[in-house]
Amino acid sequence: MLALLGIAVIVVGFVLRFNPLLVVVVSALVTGLGAGLDLVAIIEAFGKAFNDSRYISIVWLVLPVIGLLERHGLQERARQLIASLRGATAGRLLIGYLLLRQITAALGLTSVAGHAQTVRPLVAPMAEAAAEQQTGTLDDATRDLVKAYSAATDNVGLFFGEDIFIAIGSILLMKGVLEQYGIFLEPLQLSVWAIPTAICAFIIHGARLWWLDRKLARLHVTRTSP
């Protein structure tokens, strides 16, 4: 039970808004000590895992390209493009992106899009530009809301698309775990069952994006009415 102390550290640390890196390391120390490991062993285990998971931080390689394109007006161009389209709304744009992200993820193309690759340079500025047109002027809180929905839409599209692909990590993990219990399944037998949830995710999140459009339209009305 002492091993669970580390989880308590995480919860308390995040709630009290300490620096998350600090919270994570303290949690690792508490968890390890609670499980009877000595300090050196904990530091070694953490160091080894950190070194083995460096691939997670490779995504930052794209920043020089994105930054350079931003310098030369990529985000402004995205805004201009949306401003020239009639009938473009933040909600409709994000519904289109949701569908695109789910379909590409379902084909196994999970890393063609992402927060650094597509959301920051393209999707978020386009959604902001559309929202600006819908509301007249965009206040800071609403701007942040539209940006947050852009990131959220990328996540929902990725999570509830990727499991339809047969060679994705989670499908292979499930196959491996079931084999330990003597249950043998083909990846396709697992991945077809991701389809009902994928459809429901599109309907639920799509409805919320449609609702976002209504909210933006109401903001416009309240601002233009005398």
Next chain:
Amino acid sequence: MITLQFVYVVTGIVFAAFAVLSARDRSNARRFGNAAFWGLLAVSFLAGDSLGDFGNGILVLLLVLIAGFGALGHGAPRTTTTDERRVEAQRHGNRLFWLALIIPATALIGTLLFKQLPMLVESRQVTLISLTLGVLSALAVAAAWLRPRPLVPLEEGRRLMDAVGWAAVLPQMLASLGAVFALAGVGDVIGELARDVIPTGSMFGAVVAYALGMAIFTMIMGNAFAAFPVMAAAIGVPLLIHGYGGNPAVVCAIGMLAGFCGTLMTPMAANFNIVPAALLELRNRNGVIRAQVLTALPLLAVNIALIYFLAW
């Protein structure tokens, strides 16, 4: 042959450049904090394999000390103003999009193509290698077309990197915490707890406990992959599959997706929830999670219903 090592060297060089450029940025009062932080990451990428486990552990502790005690500032490399950008956007037009699409397009083609060329590219790392090649090709095309001074891409990269700040290493830190949790047997303890709360004799109760367990444990670990083996061992296999005779494919596949609903609601899934908030410069660190909760909760209920109705 191109291996993951090549990717690590490229990444290490970029972080080293961020470190050097940070150190000379007098506009940032904490410039040496930034230089040390990105410099340590450069060391990790360039020489992590020869530091030893303890050495890497010390490197992590140093990173945490720098970030945890507020020694990281924001560099302010010179960039263009909004007005200049409008003019640039008019001038370059939609060709900017084509440049932006080089990275995803190379990742796509590389992933499909390199699988056929195991002699040329380490086949297990095709995606990461393609991403890196995409970045290098995009930089090459941009250099030929936009003709920036050589340091400009790195300075622009540093501007975004400083905006992300310490959140940049949080996903990697959480993955490492997961390894310590596994070593300490945290999963087994949670599995036992989950078994204890199931109402006996209720199949629906067991389904709810399994799906909620997946979501909650995923929220704690920040990762459905860590939660799945534990919940499968505690409830999924012994109770739902063997006990009640549920279809194993449905129980597992939709159970995993119930876990993904948890991923949408936790700061522990930093690369999906905290990093984008930093990257988009949201004022609320939890802004992305807030936008997701009302999608995640109904979808979790849907997943419970789907398991209940489809597995039998």
